[in-house]
Amino acid sequence: MTSDAIQPCPVADAHRRLMDCHAQWHILHDSYLEPDGFRLNLNSLVSNLRSVTWLLQKQKAVIPDFATWYPEFQEACKKSEIMGWVVKSRNRITKESDLELLSSCQVVWTRNWVQRAEGTATFPPRMSTSEIVRALHHSNTPPVGLITVRRKWVDKALPSWELLAATAEAHSWLSQILWRAHKAFGVGSCDLADRPVECVTSVLRSTLTRPPCMDLTRSELQAHFTMSGGVVKEEVKPFDPDPANLEAAEERYGQLKFPTSGPIDSVPGFMAMARTMMEKDGHHSTIAFLYNQDRGVATRGLQFDGQNTKMLAFEGLADLVESTRADGIVIISESWLAVPTEREKELKTIFFPARDRLDRTEGLTVYAATRDGRQVELLSMIERGPNGEASCGEPVEVTFPAGANTLTPIRRKWDDMEKRGL
Ligand SMILES: [Zn+2]
Ligand SMILES: [Zn+2]
Numbered sequence: 001m002t003s004d005a006i007q008p009c010p011v012a013d014a015h016r017r018l019m020d021c022h023a024q025w026h027i028l029h030d031s032y033l034e035p036d037g038f039r040l041n042l043n044s045l046v047s048n049l050r051s052v053t054w055l056l057q058k059q060k061a062v063i064p065d066f067a068t069w070y071p072e073f074q075e076a077c078k079k080s081e082i083m084g085w086v087v088k089s090r091n092r093i094t095k096e097s098d099l100e101l102l103s104s105c106q107v108v109w110t111r112n113w114v115q116r117a118e119g120t121a122t123f124p125p126r127m128s129t130s131e132i133v134r135a136l137h138h139s140n141t142p143p144v145g146l147i148t149v150r151r152k153w154v155d156k157a158l159p160s161w162e163l164l165a166a167t168a169e170a171h172s173w174l175s176q177i178l179w180r181a182h183k184a185f186g187v188g189s190c191d192l193a194d195r196p197v198e199c200v201t202s203v204l205r206s207t208l209t210r211p212p213c214m215d216l217t218r219s220e221l222q223a224h225f226t227m228s229g230g231v232v233k234e235e236v237k238p239f240d241p242d243p244a245n246l247e248a249a250e251e252r253y254g255q256l257k258f259p260t261s262g263p264i265d266s267v268p269g270f271m272a273m274a275r276t277m278m279e280k281d282g283h284h285s286t287i288a289f290l291y292n293q294d295r296g297v298a299t300r301g302l303q304f305d306g307q308n309t310k311m312l313a314f315e316g317l318a319d320l321v322e323s324t325r326a327d328g329i330v331i332i333s334e335s336w337l338a339v340p341t342e343r344e345k346e347l348k349t350i351f352f353p354a355r356d357r358l359d360r361t362e363g364l365t366v367y368a369a370t371r372d373g374r375q376v377e378l379l380s381m382i383e384r385g386p387n388g389e390a391s392c393g394e395p396v397e398v399t400f401p402a403g404a405n406t407l408t409p410i411r412r413k414w415d416d417m418e419k420r421g422l
Contacts, residue, residue, distance in 0.1 A: 006189045006191050007187045007188075007191065009182075009187075009192050009202070010181070010182060010185040010190070011056055011059055011063070011178060011182070011185075012190075013055040013058070014052050014055035014056040014059075014178060014181070015190065015202065015204075017051055017052050017055055018052050019200055019202065020048055021048050021049050021052065021171055021174070022195075023195055023197055023200045024041065024044065024045045025164075025168060025171060025214060026200075027041050028045055028167065029164055029221075032151060033129055033149065033151055033221065033223050034128055034129065035096075035125060035126050035127070036128070038153060039094060039096060042153075042167075043093050045167055046086060046089045046094070046167070047089075049086050049167065049174065050086050050087065050089065052174045053177065056178070056181060057070075063181055063184055064184040064185060069180055069184065077173065081158070081160075082158075082161065082169045082173065083173055085157060085170075088157065089157070092157075094155055094157075098155055098156040098157065099125065099153060099155060100124065101156045102155075103125040103151070103154050104125060104150075104152045105123045105124065105127065105149065105151050107123055107147060107148070107150075108148040108150070109136070109141055109146070109147055109148075110145050110146045110147075110148065110311060111144060111145040112145065112307075112311075123135070125153070129223070132147075132149060133147065133225060133227070136227070144227060145226075145308075146224055146226060146312070147224065147225045147226070147227065148224050149222060149223055149225070150221070150222040151221055152221075164214075164221075168210050168214040169210070172205065172210050175205045176204075176207065176208055178204050189202070189203075190202055199211060199212075224312055252280060253276050253277055253280055254276070256273050256276065256277075257269060257272070258273070259273075262291060262294030263294070263328035263330045263368040263370060264328070264368050264370060264376055266289075266368070267366050267367070267368050267377075270289075270332055270366045271364075271366045271378045274364055274380075275364065275392040275395075278334065278390050278392055279389075279390055279391060279392055282388055282390050283334060284332065284333070284334040284364060285303070285334075286301070286303075286313075286331065286333040286334070287300070287301055287332045287333075288300045288302060288317055288329060288332075289329065290321060290324055290326035291326055291329065291330070292324065292325055292326055292328075294328070297326055298326070300317060300320065302314070302317065314406045314409045315409045317329075317409070317410065318410050318412065318413040321414070322417060327370060327371040327372070327414075328368065328369070328371065329369055329370075329407075329410060330366065330367070331365075331366070331367055331406065332364075332365075333364075333406075334363070334364050335362075335363060335364075335365060336361070336363075337360060337361045337362070337379075362381070362382040363379050363380060363381050363382055364379070365377060365378065365398075366378050366395075367407070369407050369410065371414045375407070377397065377398050378395040378396070378397055378398070379395060379398045380395040380396075
């Protein structure tokens with residue numbers, strides 16, 4: 001019988017070591033973009049993963065039925081590519097040359113919304129990010145825009161696995177083995193103390209599944225930098241669908257009518273909603289609604305404080321378009337508007353962001369685009385009262401859409417998906 005009560009840990013040395021591995025896995029994750037730190041942390045994590053079963057076997061004389069259930073795990077481990085790799089790595093330190101062979105380092109340079117240059121595997125994985133930024137300075141890359149560095153680490157001895165996924169998988173195996181050991185003692189939860197990192201607790205998993213904190217949706221990790229080497233953070237937040245918030249919203253804005261048709265037809269409805277909120281709050285955050293076959297599939301609030309972070313937010317949104325297979329999008333945003341010059345009209349482009357122009361005006365826009373090429377945008381001009389209170393003008397359809405630039409990453413993504421048959 002396994003008891004629900006918290007009991008002293010029967011295999012404390014092994015269990016504590018597994019918790020060390022969990023904490024170390026996050027350190028490995030955090031050092032992913034720097035080659036030296038990554039290699040150092042990888043070597044130490046692998047050797048700690050290896051030692052969990054040693055510590056367990058030291059206690060085999062006192063673990064009930066050890067001789068019956070442990071060999072089963074040993075057999076399964078022998079067949080597992082991952083556990084085989086961990087065991088073989090016992091006397092082997094992963095060297096730079098072992099990692100260099102199959103890892104990749106891709107650099108994307110984004111000048112502005114339209115111009116984007118991709119260089120794949122231009123840089124050897126051993127190069128640090130600051131070395132990459134320096135090398136770009138010495139090349140012909142203009143000193144503006146944004147650099148995205150994407151990395152993927154693979155060990156020569158385990159060619160089909162990315163290393164964060166591999167070590168997370170090894171952690172799951174060991175968690176399952178320790179769960180079984182606790183069960184042999186009739187212990188469900190043990191008393192080992194939680195660690196400062198919130199997710200590092202004594203909880204063990206009975207099946208070969210990863211804790212949510214180790215679930216990686218991307219097969220590679222990336223970071224963004226300005227050409228001067230400064231780090232740029234991407235921020236795309238899930239919209240909070242808490243019913244309590246909706247209730248509070250109703251109290252504040254009255255009955256809001258949420259449009260229920262497809263993206264293009266919903267634009268007037270969203271505009272009515274946005275005007276109500278704008279006049280009440282004096283501002284409106286940028287929100288994106290994603291659709292698949294006229295059904296809402298995701299909602300995101302976008303935050304940015306400048307042109308670079310804005311580009312990132314929309315690039316992130318384009319990734320979400322792919323993962324949700326969205327074929328339509330509606331965006332509500334409050335923005336600075338530029339009156340395009342004749343030259344800009346002729347070239348169908350805006351040279352300076354509206355926020356940097358003296359003749360800028362303020363507007364509330366709702367725009368929609370679909371994968372099959374439809375696009376519509378409504379604009380309501382905002383006038384400010386003496387205390388900043390906003391009043392929204394009658395919406396008009398615009399022919400020189402303000403949203404055109406921000407949709408570039410989305411359209412690029414749709415083209416790309418088409419080519420890949422998605
Ligand atoms: Zn324990
Ligand atoms: Zn965790």
